[in-house]
Amino acid sequence: MARSPFTLAASVTSALPRVGVVGVGALTEGASGRYDSAVADLDDGRRVVVRVPADSSAVPELAAEVRALRALTPGVRGLLPFRAPELLGEAGLGGAPAVVVDFLPGYRVDAAHLPPGRGAATSLGAALAALHALPLSVVRTEGLPVRTPQQVRTDASRLVDRAEATRRLPDALALRWRRALEADELWRFESAVVLGGAGAASFLFEDVDGVPEVTGLLEWHGLSVGDPATDLQWLASAPAAADDVYAAYVVHSGRAPDGRARERGRLYAELEFASWLVHGHETGRSDVIDDAVGLLETLAVGVAGDELVTDAALGVDDAIALLDRMPEASAAVIDTSMQTDAYDPEELSLWVATESARDAAANEDTAPVEPLLDAHPVTPRQPDDQSTSPITLPRAAEPEHDSERHGDAVAEAERASEAALRRWLAE
Numbered sequence: 001m002a003r004s005p006f007t008l009a010a011s012v013t014s015a016l017p018r019v020g021v022v023g024v025g026a027l028t029e030g031a032s033g034r035y036d037s038a039v040a041d042l043d044d045g046r047r048v049v050v051r052v053p054a055d056s057s058a059v060p061e062l063a064a065e066v067r068a069l070r071a072l073t074p075g076v077r078g079l080l081p082f083r084a085p086e087l088l089g090e091a092g093l094g095g096a097p098a099v100v101v102d103f104l105p106g107y108r109v110d111a112a113h114l115p116p117g118r119g120a121a122t123s124l125g126a127a128l129a130a131l132h133a134l135p136l137s138v139v140r141t142e143g144l145p146v147r148t149p150q151q152v153r154t155d156a157s158r159l160v161d162r163a164e165a166t167r168r169l170p171d172a173l174a175l176r177w178r179r180a181l182e183a184d185e186l187w188r189f190e191s192a193v194v195l196g197g198a199g200a201a202s203f204l205f206e207d208v209d210g211v212p213e214v215t216g217l218l219e220w221h222g223l224s225v226g227d228p229a230t231d232l233q234w235l236a237s238a239p240a241a242a243d244d245v246y247a248a249y250v251v252h253s254g255r256a257p258d259g260r261a262r263e264r265g266r267l268y269a270e271l272e273f274a275s276w277l278v279h280g281h282e283t284g285r286s287d288v289i290d291d292a293v294g295l296l297e298t299l300a301v302g303v304a305g306d307e308l309v310t311d312a313a314l315g316v317d318d319a320i321a322l323l324d325r326m327p328e329a330s331a332a333v334i335d336t337s338m339q340t341d342a343y344d345p346e347e348l349s350l351w352v353a354t355e356s357a358r359d360a361a362a363n364e365d366t367a368p369v370e371p372l373l374d375a376h377p378v379t380p381r382q383p384d385d386q387s388t389s390p391i392t393l394p395r396a397a398e399p400e401h402d403s404e405r406h407g408d409a410v411a412e413a414e415r416a417s418e419a420a421l422r423r424w425l426a427e
Contacts, residue, residue, distance in 0.1 A: 003093070008038040008050045011098035019044055034058040039103055047103040048088060052096050059097065061221045066090070068223035071142035081130050082203070083216045104216040106204030111234050113211040114200055114241040114271040120212040124203060126247025127214040131255050132228045134193040145224040146191075152227045153187045153375075156271060163274035166281045168293050170300040173270070180267050185259050189227060190232030196222025197268070199234035228258065232265035262307075267308055273299055302408060 023041035027049060035051045042048060053059045069087040077084060085101035092098065109120055139316060140146060147155070160177050163169045180186055195217075197200070205218035232249070235242040246262055248304040273296050280288030 001055065003036040003052060004091065005040075007093070007413040008036060008052060008409035009040050011052065011091045012040050012042075012048060012050050012089075012100055014093075014421060015050075015098060015100045016042070016048075019046075032097045035062070041193070048100050049085070050098055050100050052093050052098045062097060062099060065221040067142055067144060068220040069101070071138055071144065071223065072220070076134065076138050079130070080217075082127055083212050084220060085216075096384045102147050104218065106216050107208050109200045109205060109212075111200040111241075113239040114238045116241045116244050118211070119245075120205060120214075122202060122248040123205070123212060123246040125216045125245040125250075126252040127203060127217070128228075128231055128245075129249050129252035129254075131217075132192040132194065132231070136191070136193060136225050139193055139223060139225045142424075147224070148191060148320050149187055149189055149227065152191075156267070157181050159271055159274055159278065162278045166277055166289075168277060168281075168289065168296075168359065169274065170296055172300045172304065173274075173296060176269070176303065176308060177267065180263075183309045184214060186264060186267075186309050188260050189223050189261065190256060191227070191265070192228045192255065194222070194224060194226045194228055195219060195231050196224050196226065197230045197233060200238060218272070221228055227268075228255075229261040229264035230268055232261055233269040234285060235262065236269040242368075263308055263310065270299060270303075305368070 005024045005026050011023045012021055013019070013155055020043040021040045021298050022043050024215065025039050027037040027039045032052055036054055037051045040048050040050060042388045051062065053062055066087060069085060072084050073311060083104055085104060087099070090097060091100070114120055114124070136146075156177075160169075160174065161179065164174055198217075198219045202217060202219035203214050205212045206215045208215070232246065236244060236247065250257070273292060275290065277292035277296060280286070
C-alpha cells in the first residue's frame, strides 16, 4: 500500500530536524510508480520533495541517486547550464530509506511530443552536450561506474548472446545487431560523463522570453562514465524533433566529432527489447516473455531492410546546416506536466509504434499528452505558480480551440496511457 503524504512528511522532519512542515501534497504517478513521493512546504519557505522506494527493487537505484547528487559539488553544478536537485537529508521510514531533495520548478515534455525547431529541441541538445563535457573526475572521485568503449561493446554483445540463448529472438534482429557489433567504426568513441540512458522527460523546462528552455534535470542515478550515445537512444521515440536535438548536440559539443553516436543510440534503443526478453526469461515470467516476443517481432518488421550502420554520418558542418534551416519558433502544441517520482516515461511498446509509423508521424501535428500527475494538497493553501496543471506551448497562427483536433488529441493521449501500462520496471 502506498504511503500517505502525511507519513512521508514525517520523514522530512526526521531528515531535517530543525524545520517544520506547513503543507504537504501528493507527488505520484499512480500505482505503477516505483517510489512513494510527496512535496512539502517548510516553515522556512523552502519546498522539498521526499521519496521512499515503494519496494526493495528500487532501493539500489535510490542509493545510486544519492551518490550521484553528492558528486555534484557546487563547482560541478557551476559548469552546468541547468539545475540538479540538491540532497538535503536522509532518514528511514519503516525500514526503507527516505531521501529529501529540493523541489525544482518546471514542466516536462515526453519525447514523442517534443516539437521540432528552435526551442525545446535545441535546448535539450545543448543541455546534453554540457553534461557530456563534465570532467571525468566528477565520476571517478565518487567511485561511480567507469566503462571504456571496449567494455561497452562487450556488454552489448553479451546481451545479444543472452537474448539468443532464449531461442525467442527473431533471426533477422540477431543478424542486424551482430553486423552492428562487428562494425569497428561504430565503436570508435570517446567515453564521457553520461546519465546512462536518461530520456527527454528527465529534463525540466521553463519558458524564457516565451521560448522553452531546459532549466533542470531530475534523473541522476545512472551517472557514470560511458558511451554518450546511451543518452541519445530516446531520439528513436522523438521522430519530429530528433534531427534538431542531435544537430544542437553536435554544434554545442566541445568534444571530438562522433559521427556514429546516433547510430549507436538507435542500437541501444533496440537492445532494450532484448533486455526485456532476457528479464522475462531469467525471472520465469511467461507474460513478460510473450510481450517481449511480440515487441521484437514488430520491431523486426519495422526495420526490415534498414541497416543500423550507414555510409554517411552527421558531422559538425551538417549539424550547422540543419540548425540554419530551423524556423525561429516551433509551431507545435504540447501539453506538459510537473516532475513525478517515476523518471522514465519511455515505453517499449510506444517505441515500436513510433518506429513503425515514423515517416507518417513526421507529417502530422504533434498531439497533446495527458498530465502525468496532479499534486493534491492535503492541507489548505493558496494556489501558486508551482501548480501541476498542464502548460501548453502556443501554436502560431492557430485558433485556441479546435474540437476536432481536441478529439484526436484525447484519443492519442489514451493510446499513450495504454502504452504506459507496459513499462518495464527494472528489477
